Amino acid sequence: xxxxxxxxxxxxxxxxxxxxxxxxxxxxxxxxxxxxxxxxxxxxxxxxxxxxxxxxxxxxxxxxxxxxxxxxxxxxxxxxxxxxxxxxxxxxxxxxxxxxxxxxxxxxxxxxxxxxxxxxxxxxxxxxxxxxxxxxxxxxxxxxxxxxxxxxxxxxxxxxxxxxxxxxxxxxxxxxxxxxxxxxxxxxxxxxxxxxxxxxxxxxxxxxxxxxxxxxxxxxxxxxxxxxxxxxxxxxxxxxxxxxxxxxxxxxxxxxxxxxxxxxxxxxxxxxxxxxxxxxxxxxxxxxxxxxxxxxxxxxxxxxxxxxxxxxxxxxxxxxxxxxxxxxxxxxxxxxxxxxxxxxxxxxxxxxxxxxxxxxxxxxxxxxxxxxxxxxxxxxxxxxxxxxxxxxxxxxxxxxxxxxxxxxxxxxxxxxxxxxxxxxxxxxxxxxxxxxxxxxxxxxxxxxxxxxxxxxxxxxxxxxxxxxxxxxxxxxxxxxxxxxxxxxxxxxxxxxxxxxxxxxxxxxxxxxxxxxxxxxxxxxxxxxxxxxxxxxxxxxxxxxxxxxxxxxxxxxxxxxxxxxxxxxxxxxxxxxxxxxxxxxxxxxxxxxxxxxxxxxxxxxxxxxxx
Amino acid sequence: xxxxxxxxxxxxxxxxxxxxxxxxxxxxxxxxxxxxxxxxxxxxxxxxxxxxxxxxxxxxxxxxxxxxxxxxxxxxxxxxxxxxxxxxxxxxxxxxxxxxxxxxxxxxxxxxxxxxxxxxxxxxxxxxxxxxxxxxxxxxxxxxxxxxxxxxxxxxxxxxxxxxxxxxxxxxxxxxxxxxxxxxxxxxxxxxxxxxxxxxxxxxxxxxxxxxxxxxxxxxxxxxxxxxxxxxxxxxxxxxxxxxxxxxxxxxxxxxxxxxxxxxxxxxxxxxxxxxxxxxxxxxxxxxxxxxxxxxxxxxxxxxxxxxxxxxxxxxxxxxxxxxxxxxxxxxxxxxxxxxxxxxxxxxxxxxxxxxxxxxxxxxxx
Numbered sequence: 001x002x003x004x005x006x007x008x009x010x011x012x013x014x015x016x017x018x019x020x021x022x023x024x025x026x027x028x029x030x031x032x033x034x035x036x037x038x039x040x041x042x043x044x045x046x047x048x049x050x051x052x053x054x055x056x057x058x059x060x061x062x063x064x065x066x067x068x069x070x071x072x073x074x075x076x077x078x079x080x081x082x083x084x085x086x087x088x089x090x091x092x093x094x095x096x097x098x099x100x101x102x103x104x105x106x107x108x109x110x111x112x113x114x115x116x117x118x119x120x121x122x123x124x125x126x127x128x129x130x131x132x133x134x135x136x137x138x139x140x141x142x143x144x145x146x147x148x149x150x151x152x153x154x155x156x157x158x159x160x161x162x163x164x165x166x167x168x169x170x171x172x173x174x175x176x177x178x179x180x181x182x183x184x185x186x187x188x189x190x191x192x193x194x195x196x197x198x199x200x201x202x203x204x205x206x207x208x209x210x211x212x213x214x215x216x217x218x219x220x221x222x223x224x225x226x227x228x229x230x231x232x233x234x235x236x237x238x239x240x241x242x243x244x245x246x247x248x249x250x251x252x253x254x255x256x257x258x259x260x261x262x263x264x265x266x267x268x269x270x271x272x273x274x275x276x277x278x279x280x281x282x283x284x285x286x287x288x289x290x291x292x293x294x295x296x297x298x299x300x301x302x303x304x305x306x307x308x309x310x311x312x313x314x315x316x317x318x319x320x321x322x323x324x325x326x327x328x329x330x331x332x333x334x335x336x337x338x339x340x341x342x343x344x345x346x347x348x349x350x351x352x353x354x355x356x357x358x359x360x361x362x363x364x365x366x367x368x369x370x371x372x373x374x375x376x377x378x379x380x381x382x383x384x385x386x387x388x389x390x391x392x393x394x395x396x397x398x399x400x401x402x403x404x405x406x407x408x409x410x411x412x413x414x415x416x417x418x419x420x421x422x423x424x425x426x427x428x429x430x431x432x433x434x435x436x437x438x439x440x441x442x443x444x445x446x447x448x449x450x451x452x453x454x455x456x457x458x459x460x461x462x463x464x465x466x467x468x469x470x471x472x473x474x475x476x477x478x479x480x481x482x483x484x485x486x487x488x489x490x491x492x493x494x495x496x497x498x499x500x501x502x503x504x505x506x507x508x509x510x511x512x513x514x515x516x517x518x519x520x521x522x523x524x525x526x527x528x529x530x531x532x533x534x535x536x537x538x539x540x541x542x543x544x545x546x547x548x549x550x551x552x553x554x555x556x557x558x559x560x561x562x563x564x565x566x567x568x569x570x571x572x573x574x575x576x577x578x579x580x581x582x583x584x585x586x587x588x589x590x591x592x593x594x595x596x597x598x599x600x601x602x603x604x605x606x607x608x609x610x
Numbered sequence: 611x612x613x614x615x616x617x618x619x620x621x622x623x624x625x626x627x628x629x630x631x632x633x634x635x636x637x638x639x640x641x642x643x644x645x646x647x648x649x650x651x652x653x654x655x656x657x658x659x660x661x662x663x664x665x666x667x668x669x670x671x672x673x674x675x676x677x678x679x680x681x682x683x684x685x686x687x688x689x690x691x692x693x694x695x696x697x698x699x700x701x702x703x704x705x706x707x708x709x710x711x712x713x714x715x716x717x718x719x720x721x722x723x724x725x726x727x728x729x730x731x732x733x734x735x736x737x738x739x740x741x742x743x744x745x746x747x748x749x750x751x752x753x754x755x756x757x758x759x760x761x762x763x764x765x766x767x768x769x770x771x772x773x774x775x776x777x778x779x780x781x782x783x784x785x786x787x788x789x790x791x792x793x794x795x796x797x798x799x800x801x802x803x804x805x806x807x808x809x810x811x812x813x814x815x816x817x818x819x820x821x822x823x824x825x826x827x828x829x830x831x832x833x834x835x836x837x838x839x840x841x842x843x844x845x846x847x848x849x850x851x852x853x854x855x856x857x858x859x860x861x862x863x864x865x866x867x868x869x870x871x872x873x874x875x876x877x878x879x880x881x882x883x884x885x886x887x888x889x890x891x892x893x894x895x896x897x898x899x900x901x902x903x904x905x906x907x908x909x910x911x912x913x914x915x916x917x918x919x920x921x922x923x924x925x926x927x928x929x930x931x932x933x934x935x936x937x938x939x940x941x942x943x944x945x946x947x948x949x950x951x952x953x954x955x956x957x958x959x960x961x962x963x964x965x966x967x968x969x970x971x972x973x974x975x976x
Contacts, residue, residue, distance in 0.1 A: 310823075318730045372719070449649050
């Protein structure tokens with residue numbers, strides 16, 4: 001890596017106003033927005049975890065009455081919806097925000113104010129969805145909301161409407177963010193960073209944005225149709241009017257299966273960053289990793305009906321969707337083998353991020369193998385909608401995504417805060433989480449194969465389900481406790497953690513070449529890149545060590561000004577949709593549209609500097 | 611760089627003991643005998659077909675699991691970094707290896723795909739061996755079974771003869787449900803205004819529990835049923851007995867001894883409005899709001915296949931259904947204890963008493 005000078009030399013002070021609540025509300029800095037995403041998503045994640053603990057407590061023994069059936073149904077629906085849309089997706093978005101610009105050597109994302117808008121829309125969407133609890137009308141029909149249970153006849157309350165509107169708002173946030181990151185990665189790479197030199201996290205993020213751009217319009221349309229059915233008397237999914245509930249299933253999973261890869265590909269990227277750094281050797285099979293990721297994403301759009309084998313699609317459709325699904329195992333296997341190839345022959349440094357990254361590989365293998373089993377429709381006819389499936393997707397989304405995102409949190413925390421996390425607390429967190437996770441979810445394989453269906457608020461004594469359910473509940477308490485250790489670790493570190501150097505792990509990518517935390521402009525001089533692991537090459541050239549980068553005056557560096565128009569536009573957007581939730585209150589909708597239009601115009605004509 | 615990995619070594623010391631403990635637990639907890647609803651002990655041809663494919667994929671997955679996890683764990687110990695280690699060889703990949711580990715999984719998948727496709731087509735066949743057709747209708751939250759061959763309808767307990775294929779034609783009266791008796795067949799969802807098919811043939815008499823497997827609202831967890839597979843003669847006895855309930859009594863036959871409590875219950879059944887939703891004749895009965903109650907006295911379970919059919923439970927159920935199963939359509943009728951007792955006596959009297967002839971055939975083992 002070499003550097004070229006950029007920006008004007010000068011002695012001008014950077015404008016004040018970088019502190020306080022107002023600076024966060026008006027920020028357009030991708031790093032601050034990343035932190036906002038992270039903190040918000042982590043709080044929602046804890047809420048989803050609390051919902052899970054209540055679910056586990058109810059199922060800890062047969063015929064319990066700790067939760068009413070209605071409360072249970074709301075909790076499992078909100079647990080799934082929260083973890084997917086308010087937990088894992090925005091936690092990934094935290095890393096997209098903070099590290100895509102840093103890893104490609106950019107000063108910010110392509111559209112900083114749109115970035116702020118995405119965050120605020122996401123926040124409002126999460127709040128609207130959870131506001132349903134205040135009305136005792138939390139969604140209660142499962143996160144995939146199968147028609148025709150969602151029709152006005154069978155779900156007369158606001159529960160389904162809250163879900164529709166909440167997801168529509170969140171979808172706008174996701175789409176705006178996806179456009180932003182896509183353009184950022186394509187256009188703002190530092191000189192010399194060709195596509196095939198991008199860090200693997202940037203590659204997997206790019207593929208994720210493509211999936212978001214293609215998948216979210218589908219769920220948007222499906223949700224609009226469902227809203228029309230419920231509030232405007234159409235019959236897209238209502239059989240008495242000639243509609244078809246199976247149509248919903250097709251639309252939902254046409255979105256829903258790519259969504260699974262939206263949840264896991266960023267995790268693949270994070271782990272592909274961590275394994276090489278802590279093995280002290282480059283990622284094995286870079287090109288194979290890139291192309292397998294693309295292949296997974298491409299195939300991900302052609303396998304949706306494997307969620308529907310029990311609907312009776314006929315042998316031809318079953319065969320096609322089964323074979324397509326099995327094909328996905330091949331690029332996924334390639335990824336796993338390349339991760340093992342990365343640590344193979346390395347010099348493994350057992351730091352906390354590496355623990356979680358390796359935990360990810362070990363657990364994701366299990367989730368992948370059970371996935372191959374129910375790619376086969378005959379096996380799936382027994383496994384679908386049973387606890388075997390619940391085990392499978394938790395091995396993929398918790399053992400996979402959450403382990404990887406936690407690895408990313410430990411890996412990048414020093415860069416984001418300038419403080420190191422405690423290694424001993426980190427390892428305690430890992431072992432508790434690893435134990436708690438397996439105790440909670442491994443027995444679900446056994447229960448599912450032995451006939452326990454999912455989404456049941458209780459089960460009768462004598463079905464044989466007692467023992468393993470009790471084990472799972474105990475495991476979930478350990479799992480919950482592990483996150484308490486994580487929180488303590490974070491708080492301790494923020495108060496009194498060791499000061500982080502620019503490059504605590506001997507990283508390979510550009511974010512480690514600048515001070516921790518980075519200054520507002522990221523790179524005082526624009527880096528140029530001539531390889532895949534720029535910092536390693538730089539260090540080798542320098543004879544093994546690099547000097548600690550100095551914090552510099554950013555005088556003369558042009559950055560976009562803070563703006564409150566993104567939050568106002570986001571508020572208008574959310575208000576417009578909430579108008580539809582309140583059984584189509586016209587003045588709310590019109591006021592929302594007016595605020596949105598005002599926001600967009602003011603935003604467009606806001607002077608760049610003021 | 612200083613490297614400390616004592617925690618890893620300390621954990622490693624416990625691994626063998628943990629493995630043994632885990633194996634004992636898993637073996638004890640996995641035996642399918644302990645689970646009446648298991649998929650691992652199929653008792654009908656359809657379930658056996660599914661089980662064969664599952665076993666093949668499970669065996670292959672187990673082998674892959676041990677090989678891959680083994681390689682990973684071995685690498686984690688073997689390539690543990692030590693302080694002062696030189697930089698390891700900077701390998702970037704290996705084209706040959708990439709090809710190998712692309713091809714091997716593909717080959718393994720072929721061994722799963724072949725039986726998969728064969729079984730998909732086998733299970734999609736329509737039975738032609740003079741099957742017993744049963745029309746299944748899912749309702750929030752109970753199952754209705756209609757036998758067109760005998761013009762009978764019942765609910766909760768599905769009686770089937772062993773040795774004869776059962777051909778299920780399934781639909782729903784309201785939302786999407788999924789019919790699942792794990793020991794006999796896989797799941798099949800039921801949709802409004804559409805017939806979905808499933809079939810099975812069992813050679814083993816027994817009671818096989820099943821339940822709805824697609825979330826269908828408040829009481830999805832309590833939408834169970836039993837499939838009762840009986841020897842053909844016993845099955846004949848059941849269906850003739852069911853048909854006899856409420857049928858006009860032959861003038862020649864002796865009138866059954868009148869039990870005043872039962873009579874009182876019968877009057878209450880009409881007066882309190884039970885008849886608005888329930889019929890007590892199985893022959894040619896239409897679908898009502900609530901399940902058909904002919905034969906309720908001798909059903910295994912009430913309240914949709916999960917509450918044992920004792921007098922006590924039946925009384926509790928009639929007295930205040932919402933307290934037993936919140937959300938059901940059946941209202942609290944405000945019955946007194948005496949009225950409840952009378953109704954229980956009446957419902958108990960609606961039992962299937964096998965016709966004497968049928969019992970005789972069974973007894974002689976014909």
